[in-house]
Amino acid sequence: MFGSSSEDVVVPRAFKLLKELEKGEKGGAGLPPYLSYGLADADEDEDMRAWTGTILGPAGTTLDMRVLELAIECGSAYPERPPEMRFKTKVNLPFVKGDGTVDLKTLGVAQAWKRNNSIEDALNAVYHAMMRPECRRAPQPAEGTRY
Amino acid sequence: MSTIALHFKRANGAKITLEDVDATTLTVRDARARVAARLAESDATIDASANVRLIFKGRVLRDEATLAACGCANESVVHVVTSTTTTTTTTTTTAATATATAAATAATAIGGRGTATASDAPFGGFGGGGAALGGSGALDLMNNPFVRSQMEALLSERPETLREMMESQPGMREAMAANPELASALTDPETLRRMMNTMTNPSLMAEQMRNNDRAMSNIEMMPGGFNALRRMYTDVQAPMERAAERDMDAAAPTATRTVNPDEPLPNPWGGAGGGAGGGGAAMPPAGGGFSMGGIGGGAGASQIEQMAEMMQNPQMRAAMDSVMSNPQMLESMLNMHPQARQMMEANPQMRETLSNPEFLRQMMNPENLRAMAQMQQLFGDAMPGGGLGGGLGGSMFAPPVAPAGPPEEVYASQLSQLNDMGFFSQEENIRALQATGGNVHAAVERLLSNPGGGFA
Numbered sequence: 001m002f003g004s005s006s007e008d009v010v011v012p013r014a015f016k017l018l019k020e021l022e023k024g025e026k027g028g029a030g031l032p033p034y035l036s037y038g039l040a041d042a043d044e045d046e047d048m049r050a051w052t053g054t055i056l057g058p059a060g061t062t063l064d065m066r067v068l069e070l071a072i073e074c075g076s077a078y079p080e081r082p083p084e085m086r087f088k089t090k091v092n093l094p095f096v097k098g099d100g101t102v103d104l105k106t107l108g109v110a111q112a113w114k115r116n117n118s119i120e121d122a123l124n125a126v127y128h129a130m131m132r133p134e135c136r137r138a139p140q141p142a143e144g145t146r147y
Numbered sequence: 148m149s150t151i152a153l154h155f156k157r158a159n160g161a162k163i164t165l166e167d168v169d170a171t172t173l174t175v176r177d178a179r180a181r182v183a184a185r186l187a188e189s190d191a192t193i194d195a196s197a198n199v200r201l202i203f204k205g206r207v208l209r210d211e212a213t214l215a216a217c218g219c220a221n222e223s224v225v226h227v228v229t230s231t232t233t234t235t236t237t238t239t240t241t242a243a244t245a246t247a248t249a250a251a252t253a254a255t256a257i258g259g260r261g262t263a264t265a266s267d268a269p270f271g272g273f274g275g276g277g278a279a280l281g282g283s284g285a286l287d288l289m290n291n292p293f294v295r296s297q298m299e300a301l302l303s304e305r306p307e308t309l310r311e312m313m314e315s316q317p318g319m320r321e322a323m324a325a326n327p328e329l330a331s332a333l334t335d336p337e338t339l340r341r342m343m344n345t346m347t348n349p350s351l352m353a354e355q356m357r358n359n360d361r362a363m364s365n366i367e368m369m370p371g372g373f374n375a376l377r378r379m380y381t382d383v384q385a386p387m388e389r390a391a392e393r394d395m396d397a398a399a400p401t402a403t404r405t406v407n408p409d410e411p412l413p414n415p416w417g418g419a420g421g422g423a424g425g426g427g428a429a430m431p432p433a434g435g436g437f438s439m440g441g442i443g444g445g446a447g448a449s450q451i452e453q454m455a456e457m458m459q460n461p462q463m464r465a466a467m468d469s470v471m472s473n474p475q476m477l478e479s480m481l482n483m484h485p486q487a488r489q490m491m492e493a494n495p496q497m498r499e500t501l502s503n504p505e506f507l508r509q510m511m512n513p514e515n516l517r518a519m520a521q522m523q524q525l526f527g528d529a530m531p532g533g534g535l536g537g538g539l540g541g542s543m544f545a546p547p548v549a550p551a552g553p554p555e556e557v558y559a560s561q562l563s564q565l566n567d568m569g570f571f572s573q574e575e576n577i578r579a580l581q582a583t584g585g586n587v588h589a590a591v592e593r594l595l596s597n598p599g600g601g602f603a
Binding site for chain 1: 157206220230568
C-alpha cells in the first residue's frame with residue numbers, strides 16, 4: 001500500500017488462483033461481459049487445475065453471439081506458464097489445432113505471458129484474436145458442433 | 148426458505164437484478180424465462196420467448212438444473228446471452244440450435260467455494276487520528292484511495308508538510324515542543340506511514356474494532372454495579388487521593404466519591420502494563436502516565452476517551468488541579484513507583500517536565516487527553532500485539548514502532564509461515580510484516596494487493 005513496490009511480490013499459485021476464482025464467480029466488476037470462467041469441479045479439484053471458460057463470439061465476426069466453451073488447464077507451472085486452453089465448441093480458427101487445442105504460440109500468449117497474467121487475460125487474448133483479419137471471416141462449423 | 152438476489156449481465160453491459168430468487172428450487176429454465184421477461188420490458192428487440200442463455204462460471208447453464216446446483220449464490224453475476232436476429236451483423240448463424248449447445252453441456256453441480264471478501268471489512272467507527280493529523284474528519288478522507296495515495300506521496304516526498312499539519316494543532320504543538328522525542332517520533336515519515344497504514348488497513352482495523360468491542364462489552368459486564376464511567380472516575384481519583392493523604396499537605400480533593408470502600412485501590416502507575424514506565428520516555432509523560440494508570444489492565448483507548456469526558460467534569464478538574472499544583476506531591480507520587488523513579492533518574496529533563504504543574508494541567512486538558520488517546524490508539528495498532536489490553540502504554544513508547552533486533556529474527560515465525568504459504572521473497576515478506584506489525588494475515592493481504600496485468 002505504502003511505498004512498497006508490490007509488482008515484485010511473487011503471489012503464490014494457490015493465492016493467485018483463489019483470487020481469480022473469486023473474480024470469476026462473482027462475475028461482476030472488472031470481468032468483461034463476453035468472458036466467463038470457473039472451476040470445473042470446485043469440490044474435488046483442490047489444486048485448482050481444471051477450469052471451464054466461455055467466450056462470447058465477438059460482433060462482426062462469423063462467431064458473433066455464439067457461446068464458445070473451453071476447457072482450461074492450469075498446471076503446476078501456472079502462473080509461471082500460461083494455462084492450456086482447448087475449445088470444446090468446434091471452431092475454425094488459425095490458432096486452434098484440429099483437436100480444439102489453442103496454439104499459444106500462434107496466439108502470441110506464450111511469448112507475452114507474465115506471471116501476473118490471469119486466466120481472464122488468456123481468454124481475452126483468444127477473444128481478441130478472433131477479430132484478427134484472418135479470423136473474422138473464417139467459415140465456422142454449424143453452431144453447437146463439438147469436438 | 149432463504150432467497151437470494153442475482154444479477155444478470157448482458158454482453159452490452161446492461162444489467163438486471165432478480166430479487167427473491169429461491170435458488171434451491173428455481174430451475175435454469177424458469178430463470179431464463181424470468182430474465183427474458185424482464186429484458187423484454189426494457190428492450191424492444193427482445194420478447195419473452197427470445198432464446199436467453201445463462202452463463203455462469205464458464206458454463207452454459209443446463210435447463211433442468213436449479214440455480215443453486217449451478218453454484219449461484221447471493222449477489223452472483225450471471226452472464227446472459229440473447230440469441231435474437233436483431234443484431235445488424237451480416238451473418239445469420241445465430242439460429243435456434245442454441246439449445247442443443249446448452250443441453251450438451253456436461254455441467255455438474257458446483258458446491259460453490261466460499262469467497263471471502265475482506266474488502267467489506269468495516270472502516271466506520273474509527274474516530275482516532277483525526278486530531279493527530281490536524282483536523283477532524285480526516286479519517287474519512289483517509290479511506291479515500293485517492294487521498295491516501297496523495298498522503299503517501301506527501302509522506303515520502305515532503306514529511307515536513309505533515310509536521311506543519313501537526314503543529315497547526317495547538318495541543319499537538321505544545322506537546323511536541325515540550326517533548327522533542329515525541330516530536331521526532333511524530334515527524335518520522337516511517338512512523339507516520341505506519342500509522343496511516345494501520346488506519347487504512349481493513350484487516351488491522353477490523354481487528355482493532357473487534358478488540359474495542361470486546362473491551363467495551365467486558366466493561367459492561369463488570370460485576371459489582373460499577374458502570375464504566377464511574378469506574379474510570381474512581382480508579383483515577385482514588386489513588387490520587389491516597390497519594391495526597393500520604394503527603395500530608397496536599398489539598399483535599401472535593402470531588403464526590405462513589406467508591407465502594409472495599410474495592411481495592413488500584414496503583415495509579417500499575418495496571419496498564421507498565422504504561423507509565425514506558426510511557427514517560429516519549430510522550431507528554433503526565434498525560435500518558437495518568438491516563439494509562441487510571442485505565443487499568445484490559446481497558447482500551449476507548450476508555451481514554453471516556454476519561455477525557457470525565458476530565459470535563461468540573462469537580463474532577465478541580466481535584467486534579469489541586470493535585471497538579473502541588474509539585475512535591477506529584478514527585479512523591481512518582482517516587483512511590485520504582486519504575487517511574489528509575490525513569491526519572493535516567494532522564495532529568497523529563498523530571499523537570501513532570502514537575503511543571505502548568506504542563507501537567509495542560510496535559511489533563513480533555514482536548515489533549517483525547518488527542519493523546521487517539522494517538523495511543525494509532526501507535527497501539529501499529530504494534531505487534533499492541534491491541535488494547537494493558538500493554539497500550541508500554542507498547543506505545545517502544546521507540547518508535549518496530550521491536551528491536553533484525554527483522555529476520557523478530558519475525559522469524561511469521562516469515563516461516565509466509566514461506567509455507569508460498570511467499571518466497573524474504574525481502575518483500577519482511578517489508579509486509581514490518582508494515583503490518585507482524586500480523587501474518589494482514590501481511591498476506593498486503594502482499595496480495597498488487598494489480599494483475601493484461602496484455603491484450
